[in-house]
Amino acid sequence: MDKKELQKTANTVRKGIITAVHGAKAGHPGGSLSAADIFTYLYFAEMNVDPKNPKDPDRDRFVLSKGHTAPGLYSVLANKGYFPVEDLPTLRHLGSYLQGHPDMKHIPGVDMSSGSLGQGLSAACGMALAGKLDKKSYRVYCLCGDGELQEGQIWEAAMFAGAKNLDNLCVIVDNNNLQIDGPVSEVCSPYPIDKKFEAFNFHVINVADGNDMDQLKAAFDEAKTVKGKGVSFMENQVGWHGKAPNDEEYATAMADLDKIEEAL
Amino acid sequence: MSEEVKKIATRESYGNALAMYGEEYPDLVVLDADLANATKTNIFQKKFPERHIDCGIAEADMTGIAAGLATCGKIPFISSFAMFASGRNFEVVRNSIGYPHLNVKIGATHAGITVGEDGASHQALEDIALMRTIPGMTVVCPSDDVETKAAVKAALDLEGPFYMRTSRAASPVINDKPDYKFELGKGITLREGRDITIIATGVEVSYALEAAEKLAADGTDARVINIHTIKPIDEDIIIKAAKETKKIFTVEEAFVTGGLGSAVTEVLSEKNPAEVHRLGMQDVFGESGSWSELLKKYQLDGEGIYAQIKKFI
Numbered sequence: 001m002d003k004k005e006l007q008k009t010a011n012t013v014r015k016g017i018i019t020a021v022h023g024a025k026a027g028h029p030g031g032s033l034s035a036a037d038i039f040t041y042l043y044f045a046e047m048n049v050d051p052k053n054p055k056d057p058d059r060d061r062f063v064l065s066k067g068h069t070a071p072g073l074y075s076v077l078a079n080k081g082y083f084p085v086e087d088l089p090t091l092r093h094l095g096s097y098l099q100g101h102p103d104m105k106h107i108p109g110v111d112m113s114s115g116s117l118g119q120g121l122s123a124a125c126g127m128a129l130a131g132k133l134d135k136k137s138y139r140v141y142c143l144c145g146d147g148e149l150q151e152g153q154i155w156e157a158a159m160f161a162g163a164k165n166l167d168n169l170c171v172i173v174d175n176n177n178l179q180i181d182g183p184v185s186e187v188c189s190p191y192p193i194d195k196k197f198e199a200f201n202f203h204v205i206n207v208a209d210g211n212d213m214d215q216l217k218a219a220f221d222e223a224k225t226v227k228g229k230g231v232s233f234m235e236n237q238v239g240w241h242g243k244a245p246n247d248e249e250y251a252t253a254m255a256d257l258d259k260i261e262e263a264l
Numbered sequence: 265m266s267e268e269v270k271k272i273a274t275r276e277s278y279g280n281a282l283a284m285y286g287e288e289y290p291d292l293v294v295l296d297a298d299l300a301n302a303t304k305t306n307i308f309q310k311k312f313p314e315r316h317i318d319c320g321i322a323e324a325d326m327t328g329i330a331a332g333l334a335t336c337g338k339i340p341f342i343s344s345f346a347m348f349a350s351g352r353n354f355e356v357v358r359n360s361i362g363y364p365h366l367n368v369k370i371g372a373t374h375a376g377i378t379v380g381e382d383g384a385s386h387q388a389l390e391d392i393a394l395m396r397t398i399p400g401m402t403v404v405c406p407s408d409d410v411e412t413k414a415a416v417k418a419a420l421d422l423e424g425p426f427y428m429r430t431s432r433a434a435s436p437v438i439n440d441k442p443d444y445k446f447e448l449g450k451g452i453t454l455r456e457g458r459d460i461t462i463i464a465t466g467v468e469v470s471y472a473l474e475a476a477e478k479l480a481a482d483g484t485d486a487r488v489i490n491i492h493t494i495k496p497i498d499e500d501i502i503i504k505a506a507k508e509t510k511k512i513f514t515v516e517e518a519f520v521t522g523g524l525g526s527a528v529t530e531v532l533s534e535k536n537p538a539e540v541h542r543l544g545m546q547d548v549f550g551e552s553g554s555w556s557e558l559l560k561k562y563q564l565d566g567e568g569i570y571a572q573i574k575k576f577i
Contacts, residue, residue: 057337104335104364112335113364119356122325126332126340129317133293133338153356156325163320 016075023089032072065120066145082109118151147179162201277412279304346375346388375429387550393522407469414446457487474566
């Protein structure tokens, strides 16, 4: 799908969000709209998913850790073909499968139930870990809110992901700087967000405009390659951007690569 | 009870059971939060290091990770002290495991007053109450080594969330009999009796048997029922006992409010009202002391149960 088509799809997804929230007479349009381009890019350009086979064990996974933006996820899933777009206005209605927050038991395409902030990233870590244990090549994407980063469990999960080298996990922070009680930076600032994730061993990419498809593409493409890949002490380390190893480091690096060779 | 009876803490049985079933269940993974030595999951860790994940001191994260693993077909057993596994963790268990009904097993060790010396901060008395409120959650409290191993096997064969509380206290092995059969949701009559029924769970089961022997010496014929599965509870065995022995006496080393005592009275008050006395922890926190001293103080040992029943009848 080219840029124009992605932009058109994102706009359709936005219409779905408005339709759903209008039908529900409640819900969270703001955070859904801010992430509409991210949802669209993920489901229409990035992720390896098939609406006809939503439980494929080899599929990429998505966890909406900021679960209150369910209208955004539902709209993209409907437009992708997981369920009828016509069902979107039943959001939050008694008897509808489109629950107020993502419900994996009843909504096709939802990989994890969420809604209680701070919990989704842990589940995403579990999915990424399962991929490692099973030697599968799928990737796990997790969308967090910036306000959500105030939850302590997020940082437990970030620490785990870094410590266990979950390089098949991609965390996206929708940095819209708004939470219920006001600007995120004023309520209880989580900034600098990038430095915090870097400290937990993440390869951090700052996207200047998260509503720009070109910038999203560049970021997601970069996320799939790891700086220093293959050499244990160089992976994700900014310091190895332009520096040569000494004799001892050379020996360790070659040993790391020998190990990979043996495994192959 | 004879001196030769083998005693083993059910947390130890839990660790042994995980190691025992590791081969048969390749999807079994065990998660810890820096307590592998205490929860005895280190026994599994030694045998299956690649399937043991230490999450560090981060119980909420461990619980969410287990949820994610379960969505990918793994059978995670998460392990921590009951205080953290059920209390600190309650809302994560509810929303990340209970609500999506994920196949996560919670191995909660160091439950109840028998934690002992660590004191009130570590003595989970409310775990049964908390876990019972989660729809679809199975709650089990095994009485000895044999039953703990059987419960782990049952958990592995059950699709859905499962909470098992084990104890730090050494429990006499009472179920090593050829006709022993563990079935989730089915109580076990360990001793027939006509005058009163003692319904016990976990480490209290052996003390209930001890009390029943003392009562027999006085001419009181006490029935003893082991309720290893507190949810779903065996209504039939409880109603039958109330019909036949009239008086019901429950025993647990946990809060009676929300615990086994509540579960039994819920059944009886709706279906077969009977005279019930609930022995367990009342509305107080625990305290430091050896587990045997604490059981004595709160009248939860054989002697204490006996004395309380004498007052009740």
